[in-house]
Amino acid sequence: MRSITKEFPGVKALSDVSLEVRADEIHAICGENGAGKSTLMKVLSGVYPYGTYTGDILFEGSEVHFKDIKSSEAAGIVIIHQELALIPELSITENIFLGNEPTRFGAIDWVSAKRRAIELLARVGLEDDPDTQIKNIGVGKQQLVEIAKALNKSVKLLILDEPTAALNEADSQHLLDLIRGLKGRGISSIMISHKLNEIEQVADAITIIRDGKTIETLNVKADGVNEDRIIRGMVGRTLENRFPDRNTKVGEVFFEVKNWNVRHPVVSERMVVKNSSFFVRRGEVVGFAGLMGAGRTELAMSIFGRAYGEFVSGEIIKDGKQIQLRNVSEAIDHGLAYVSEDRKALGLNLLDDIKRSVVSAKLKKISRADVVNDISEYQIAEQYRKTLRIKTPTVNEGVGKLSGGNQQKVVLAKWMFTDPDLLILDEPTRGIDVGAKTEIYGIIRELAAQGKGVIMISSELPELLGVSDRIYTIFEGTITNDVPAAEADPETLMRSMTSMKKKAVNR
Incomplete structure (x- = not known):
């Protein structure tokens, strides 16, 4: 060529x-x-x-x-x-x-x-x-x-x-x-x-x-x-530190899932999440490590308004009170956000433009009498375009025309706009380049610095070790270990990702 x-x-x-x-x-x-x-x-x-x-x-x-x-x-x-x-x-x-x-x-x-x-x-x-x-x-x-x-x-x-x-x-x-x-x-x-x-x-x-x-x-x-x-x-430069410093002050436990059980949506006799419990502190990035098919995504989606599978039993406690998240709207109203692993199928409507995509998860923030304020929509999308450095000449551009990394930033902007207390990120850097990854790691740590809780699911162990404060491992739908990132290594995580033997949970 x-x-x-x-x-x-x-x-x-x-x-x-x-x-x-x-x-x-x-x-x-x-x-x-x-x-x-x-x-x-x-x-x-x-x-x-x-x-x-x-x-x-x-x-x-x-x-x-x-x-x-x-x-x-x-x-x-x-x-x-x-x-x-x-x-x-x-x-x-x-x-x-x-x-x-x-x-x-x-x-x-x-x-x-x-x-x-x-x-x-x-x-x-x-x-x-x-x-x-x-x-x-x-x-x-x-x-x-x-x-x-x-x-x-x-x-x-x-x-x-x-x-x-x-x-x-x-x-x-x-x-x-x-x-x-x-x-x-x-x-x-x-x-x-x-x-x-x-x-x-x-x-x-x-x-x-x-x-x-x-x-x-x-x-x-x-x-x-x-x-x-x-x-x-x-x-055009060296990335001396691909992962940002962990200088966040971790606060108290504010979100907890207890004894969570979910059946497969089609094969009812198959349990995809089994008696799993975990918690998240304010200002903390919590990693979830597991092999493909271990149940990480199923666990996250089932918590986010029962968006996956058939709920069997379990409790969700936020700020000391038990809450019911029976659908996605209730999850959003209770301060949860979920960035799915498949941004094209589940995270975006590829026929929409950027500005509509950014505000789509919480339209009532910019609506009056059920009418969306077009000026606010544009201004908010433009603000996120600059803050997240989304490469596009205009927020009127269709999201389907953006590169994968820039689409991912639009998905992040969409959920950041809802001002969540807990942001669940499922493979947030899949299919994007190393420069964009570094930017997203910085965004994650910035959200934690604001006192939000972040759950990060990733198949890349170096990524989890570099960004997380604590890491849970999951095997066949069951949480098997809870390890402070400073004490973890790939070998330790892999052992817990391939064994049903449960370890004591740090508190």
């Missing part, structure tokens, strides 16, 4: 960007949220067709002009977006061949399709029945189905946008091993990722993009690349 420039109304997303990928290479693209990484890949894959950008694309020695995704796929370039393009109600086989079904005598040949699906699934290491519906397999397996789709299209260059963002450690490692295996079969890959340790592990070369411009391309082995070197290129 030579001198690629791409503009949107009021924004130059890419400015004279160049990228060179060699055959049989894993090439990583790094940059902060909003740097232009995904836009560049959408240009390459035909999502933004020839004529909507300036610059040249050469593939296998010839200049190419892709008018759509079909034409790029025909050339052997396949993109797997961060939001997977799978239909939950269809089977694995149907998804693999969607839009590319094998036919015989004018009808879809499902026998041939299933036989071919079994071959493709074997190549990516997925042993599930190809008749299984997509909604019944995990995100890690869904990623493998996407790669199987790509292999069916005779892929030569595979583009993966944040492929491990939603995966646990085991699934991430399996996917990285698969990408390396594809390289051995002559398939090159371009990988966008904010997980710098994974990039170090698999990439042969790294191109860094900042503010829509190419900064540099590094040879991982020859240039002795490490995380600090990548970060310096991404943000």
Whole structure:
């Protein structure tokens, strides 16, 4: 790609960007949220067709002009977006061949399709029945189905946008091993990722993009690349302290959950939260650590107005009084806020603009006689845009057009606007760059300094250790340990995350 420039109304997303990928290479693209990484890949894959950008694309020695995704796929370039393009109600086989079904005598040949699906699934290491519906397999397996789709299209260059963002450690490692295996079969890959340790592990070369411009391309082995070197290129500076100082004065216990039990919403005999108890002090950041499926999100959502599962028993005590949170409105009215792990599906309406999104959780704060004050709406959104440094030319912009990190800041603004006493953050830094992560860590500590309680759920143990004051571990729906962050280490936490043996709770 030579001198690629791409503009949107009021924004130059890419400015004279160049990228060179060699055959049989894993090439990583790094940059902060909003740097232009995904836009560049959408240009390459035909999502933004020839004529909507300036610059040249050469593939296998010839200049190419892709008018759509079909034409790029025909050339052997396949993109797997961060939001997977799978239909939950269809089977694995149907998804693999969607839009590319094998036919015989004018009808879809499902026998041939299933036989071919079994071959493709074997190549990516997925042993599930190809008749299984997509909604019944995990995100890690869904990623493998996407790669199987790509292999069916005779892929030569595979583009993966944040492929491990939603995966646990085991699934991430399996996917990285698969990408390396594809390289051995002559398939090159371009990988966008904010997980710098994974990039170090698999990439042969790294191109860094900042503010829509190419900064540099590094040879991982020859240039002795490490995380600090990548970060310096991404943000234009070193991040000496990725985690803010813990200088908050922790107060008294103000929120407590006792003996909490919740059933699965569909499989009623399955308990997803079992007899769990915990508490939060004012000015305290409380981490929750657990493996995928341990019940962290289910616990948080069930507390937040019974937004998940079937409530069985348990008590919630706030400021010394038992309260009932039977729905989300009651939870908000009692000073709770919940930033969900899936910002696109549960945190935002992607058809709304920024200003409406920011005030949406508590409209009555800016309403009179049930009429929203448009001036207040704009002023409040503009205030949060500046405070949280949301990269956008105007708060009238649609949230669907923002980068992942900036969308996350809008979700944070939405819940900060409700002025909560307890803010529950579920994977608040998932899929965002290291610079934006540092900003969000600062916001979390600032909220604690204001005397609010913060619960932070995260799959990244270094993050929990760096931000939290205390850390609870959870295993199979049960809280198993309560450890002061200053005394914790990854090994201690992992033991409690993989064992039902409960430890005494610190008080």
